[in-house]
Amino acid sequence: MLEVRNVSKNFGGVQAVQSVSFTVGDNEIHGLIGPNGAGKTTMLNLISGLLSISGGEIELDGTPVHGLPAEQRARMGIARTFQNLRLFRNLSVRRNIEVAEIRMRGSKVADPALLSDAIDRFGLRGVMEHTPDSLPYGQMRRLEIVRALALRPKVLMLDEPAAGMNHAETDQLFENLTWLRARHPCSIVLIEHDLKFIMSACEKLTVMNMGRLLATGEPAEISSNEEVIKAYLGQGTHSNGRTKNEKLETDA
Known part of the structure; x- marks a missing residue:
C-alpha cells in the first residue's frame, strides 16, 4: 500500500534522512521506531507532503506521490496525526471533524457511517460541542485520529498517539486501533516510544537511527x-x- 524507496532529505548541509527504504502492506500496522532524533517524524512529513524529498520515490498503492502537494496526497488517502497536537482550538469537536470532511467534497466518500461509529468508539459523542481545550489530553489525541479518519485514508500515520496517556488510555488505544482496522481496513504507520505498546500492536517494524535505516522485520x-x-x-x-x-x- 505504501512504498518508500531510497528517500533522502537534506536541510542545507545536514542529511536528516539518508536513502531510507521500506514498504507497508495492505491493512498492515507498521511501526516506525528509533531513538530521539532518528528522523521518524521527518519521514512522516516527507510521506504526507509537508516536506519535499531531496531524493528517492514514494508510492501510494502503486501511484507515485512524491511530487504532489500535501492536500492532494490527503485526498488520495494519506492521513496523519501530529506529535504536537494540531487541533483547531477555537472550533468545536464537531467542527474539527467537519473540516476534514469538507476537504473531501467532490470525492466519492465510501461508508458514510464510519465517522459516527468512530465518534462513539473513541468516546467523543458527549463532547461534540466542546472546544478541544476543554478536553483531557487523551481525548484530544483521540479527536485527532477521528479527524484523520474523515479522509477515509488508505494509509493512516499516527505520530506518538499514546504520548501523555496513562496505562488505561494506552490499553484503550490498542483496542481502538484493532477495531479501526477491522471497521475501516487501512494500513497504519505508527511512531511510538512505548516499546511494549508498539511491539504488541505492529506486525512489522522499521527502525531508524540518525536518519538511516537500521533494520526492518517482525517484532x-x-x-x-x-x-x-x-x-x-x-x-x-x-x-x-x-x-x-x-x-x-x-x-x-
Missing part, C-alpha cells in the same frame, strides 16, 4: 537485533545483572 526479529539494541540501549549490562538485550525483550 521478534527487531527485539533481538544487536544493532537495534545498541542504538536504543548501548552495550554492556545493567546493575541488576541483566544484559541490555534481555531488558529490551522484557520491556517490549
Whole structure:
C-alpha cells in the first residue's frame, strides 16, 4: 500500500534522512521506531507532503506521490496525526471533524457511517460541542485520529498517539486501533516510544537511527537485533545483572 524507496532529505548541509527504504502492506500496522532524533517524524512529513524529498520515490498503492502537494496526497488517502497536537482550538469537536470532511467534497466518500461509529468508539459523542481545550489530553489525541479518519485514508500515520496517556488510555488505544482496522481496513504507520505498546500492536517494524535505516522485520526479529539494541540501549549490562538485550525483550 505504501512504498518508500531510497528517500533522502537534506536541510542545507545536514542529511536528516539518508536513502531510507521500506514498504507497508495492505491493512498492515507498521511501526516506525528509533531513538530521539532518528528522523521518524521527518519521514512522516516527507510521506504526507509537508516536506519535499531531496531524493528517492514514494508510492501510494502503486501511484507515485512524491511530487504532489500535501492536500492532494490527503485526498488520495494519506492521513496523519501530529506529535504536537494540531487541533483547531477555537472550533468545536464537531467542527474539527467537519473540516476534514469538507476537504473531501467532490470525492466519492465510501461508508458514510464510519465517522459516527468512530465518534462513539473513541468516546467523543458527549463532547461534540466542546472546544478541544476543554478536553483531557487523551481525548484530544483521540479527536485527532477521528479527524484523520474523515479522509477515509488508505494509509493512516499516527505520530506518538499514546504520548501523555496513562496505562488505561494506552490499553484503550490498542483496542481502538484493532477495531479501526477491522471497521475501516487501512494500513497504519505508527511512531511510538512505548516499546511494549508498539511491539504488541505492529506486525512489522522499521527502525531508524540518525536518519538511516537500521533494520526492518517482525517484532521478534527487531527485539533481538544487536544493532537495534545498541542504538536504543548501548552495550554492556545493567546493575541488576541483566544484559541490555534481555531488558529490551522484557520491556517490549
